[in-house]
Amino acid sequence: MSELSQSTLLAVPLAPLAGAVIAGFFGKTVGRRGSHVVTILGVLIAFVLSVMTLLDVIGGARFNQTVYEWMVLGTLKMEVGFLVDGLTAMMMVVVTFVSLMVHIYTIGYMEEDPGYQRFFSYISLFTFSMLMLVMSNNFLQLFFGWEAVGLVSYLLIGFWFKRPTAIFANMKAFLVNRVGDFGFILGIGLIVAYAGTLSYAEAFAKAPELAKLVFPGTEWMLITVTCICLFIGAMGKSAQFPLHVWLPDSMEGPTPISALIHAATMVTAGIFMVARMSPLFELSDTALNFILIIGAITGLFMGFLGIIQNDIKRVVAYSTLSQLGYMTMALGASAYSVAVFHLMTHAFFKALLFLGAGSVIIGMHHDQDIRNMGGLRKYMPITWITSLLGSLALIGTPLFSGFYSKDSIIEALHASHLPAAHWAYWAAVIGVFVTAFYSFRMYFLVFHGKEHFHHKPFPAEDDHGHDDHGHAHTPHESPWVVTAPLVLLAIPSVVIGYLTIGPMLYGDFFKDSILVNAQLHPAMDKLAAGFHGAAAMAMHSLQTLPLWLAVAGVGTSYVFYMLVPAIPQTLGRVLSPLITVMQNKYYMDWINENILAAGARMLGRGLWKGGDVAVIDGALVNGSARLVGWIASLVRLFQTGYIYHYALVMLIGVFALMSWFVFQSR
Numbered sequence: 001m002s003e004l005s006q007s008t009l010l011a012v013p014l015a016p017l018a019g020a021v022i023a024g025f026f027g028k029t030v031g032r033r034g035s036h037v038v039t040i041l042g043v044l045i046a047f048v049l050s051v052m053t054l055l056d057v058i059g060g061a062r063f064n065q066t067v068y069e070w071m072v073l074g075t076l077k078m079e080v081g082f083l084v085d086g087l088t089a090m091m092m093v094v095v096t097f098v099s100l101m102v103h104i105y106t107i108g109y110m111e112e113d114p115g116y117q118r119f120f121s122y123i124s125l126f127t128f129s130m131l132m133l134v135m136s137n138n139f140l141q142l143f144f145g146w147e148a149v150g151l152v153s154y155l156l157i158g159f160w161f162k163r164p165t166a167i168f169a170n171m172k173a174f175l176v177n178r179v180g181d182f183g184f185i186l187g188i189g190l191i192v193a194y195a196g197t198l199s200y201a202e203a204f205a206k207a208p209e210l211a212k213l214v215f216p217g218t219e220w221m222l223i224t225v226t227c228i229c230l231f232i233g234a235m236g237k238s239a240q241f242p243l244h245v246w247l248p249d250s251m252e253g254p255t256p257i258s259a260l261i262h263a264a265t266m267v268t269a270g271i272f273m274v275a276r277m278s279p280l281f282e283l284s285d286t287a288l289n290f291i292l293i294i295g296a297i298t299g300l301f302m303g304f305l306g307i308i309q310n311d312i313k314r315v316v317a318y319s320t321l322s323q324l325g326y327m328t329m330a331l332g333a334s335a336y337s338v339a340v341f342h343l344m345t346h347a348f349f350k351a352l353l354f355l356g357a358g359s360v361i362i363g364m365h366h367d368q369d370i371r372n373m374g375g376l377r378k379y380m381p382i383t384w385i386t387s388l389l390g391s392l393a394l395i396g397t398p399l400f401s402g403f404y405s406k407d408s409i410i411e412a413l414h415a416s417h418l419p420a421a422h423w424a425y426w427a428a429v430i431g432v433f434v435t436a437f438y439s440f441r442m443y444f445l446v447f448h449g450k451e452h453f454h455h456k457p458f459p460a461e462d463d464h465g466h467d468d469h470g471h472a473h474t475p476h477e478s479p480w481v482v483t484a485p486l487v488l489l490a491i492p493s494v495v496i497g498y499l500t501i502g503p504m505l506y507g508d509f510f511k512d513s514i515l516v517n518a519q520l521h522p523a524m525d526k527l528a529a530g531f532h533g534a535a536a537m538a539m540h541s542l543q544t545l546p547l548w549l550a551v552a553g554v555g556t557s558y559v560f561y562m563l564v565p566a567i568p569q570t571l572g573r574v575l576s577p578l579i580t581v582m583q584n585k586y587y588m589d590w591i592n593e594n595i596l597a598a599g600a601r602m603l604g605r606g607l608w609k610g611g612d613v614a615v616i617d618g619a620l621v622n623g624s625a626r627l628v629g630w631i632a633s634l635v636r637l638f639q640t641g642y643i644y645h646y647a648l649v650m651l652i653g654v655f656a657l658m659s660w661f662v663f664q665s666r
Helices: 006-025 027-058 086-109 116-135 139-157 164-195 200-205 222-237 246-252 255-264 266-276 285-307 312-332 336-363 381-394 401-415 419-447 480-506 523-530 534-543 545-563 566-574 576-583 585-638 643-665
Strands: 063-073 076-084
Touching (some): 006 027, 006 086, 006 116, 027 086, 076 116, 086 266, 116 255, 139 222, 139 246, 139 266, 164 222, 246 312, 266 312, 312 336, 312 401, 381 419, 381 480, 401 523, 401 534, 419 545, 480 523, 480 534, 545 566
16 A cells, blocks of 8 residues: 655645746736746646546555644644545645646636736636635644635636626625624634534544534534534535525636636535545534425525526626535435545536636637527537537436436435425426526527527627637637537546546545445445346436436426527516516525615715714724813913912811821821
């Protein structure tokens, strides 16, 4: 069994960090070419070392050590340390591979952008932050990585900072994530307060003791409060209802960012965190039921919104929200390994779909409205075939990667004994039809049917692109730096599920990473009993409801948008009240801006006027000044400048002291 080297593991996050520093601080010196070479080289080194680490972990190697001790407060150690096991190694490979593809893709997508070097610096810094998060062995480093990916996502979403919509979107993402992070830091604080440690291993060892404690002043179990607080952090980062509102607006950033943030890294951080914290979550059925409910709402209702989107990137964004809901439902069913498995397969095909959407946008000269497209198949053959493969993986086509992870989630929900699992199961099943419908609605409108790009029936009110050439727009295939990552992402989107479902779900790959109480939560044991190989699972799916719902979704979208386009137009008129609600995103933004934000403004104004102006400035600061002035005005009356007045005061004082001594002597 080979040993994992600390220096090798350190090189994994530090290589992208070095690239980010060089491109960020010395971008003008090294130039555009130097910036992309150094950042791609850094991520390539991280990817190669991550693959080597994964192979060693498969061979049985593990690593859990402190790399740097920052501070010791009594018994509390604050340190940088790495925990490398099956879960970490898999995440390292996924993050670095998708990041490498995004870096290469960016050369073509951003070639005319004046912020070229800055962009490469940001995405390398983002990769470093995510690697520090997934490799951490303690809550302090986890929180550092957690906040770092949030900060860099703020910079990336608002990359085109001269656009008001981009600035609004990145501020929205930042503020919504602060809400989730408040819960997250409360959860970490409870662990530190009651377990007395920041180390994962020590906290997990004390978990059974924590499960016996009651939260002070209430009848709630401490472990339940802790887990729900931690999950609120995941709700913000992984865009779960009602903290999902930032993710669709974050499409204002360049397309490579959409693939990096919303496919393999930032939004999956919450899923990874809950899986890593499985020894804690297993002790609270209440928290697991809460996770199931939130995941079911997100998975189903965000999928509905994907149906009415016309911006190609927003369709994929709502698809991401829906798939994150599926992962969250798997976590709630204690199928943590299935959630992480779907995280991995989703990272590949969703990055493929985002980058494919970006390729279409390049070919369409930065028009993002799918109603202005059509017939692109013959103009963009590589983008067409790779996008088709990504769509087939997304809807769960047998033998494709998404099939194995999505069907496993549905089976785990069906096998779970938790009360909320039944409702979540039906939300997941209905979501299969919805996913297939909106995915192939986009696919058919973009790549098939009539060519609308010559006359553009829906000219954009505002150009989302950063480059408008101002000439007749005939679509064209993207350059090789764009299409090569599409092909490389399409391969795992097709085969990775078939190859890895056995060891990841039913083997020993996650044996020391994920803890499940099989007696209380037997879903995974039931799945294992019915699993007879990847090929047999695909064959069995021909008899299951999800497959035929997916077929029905594809067929319905074909009829609606290829054969009889009058049907969706008629339905749009008949269901116009419902469509209006969906177009307003269930009025969540309105509620946030007009009720919650207005309430916060009123509270802030009250604290400002009543607390700051009236109490602090008025009573304490100005009031004390006025009191000193009043005392001074009285004292000034005795400061006359006449010696006989002072002598009189001295005599009175001497008389008073003598009287006091006489009185005391009696």
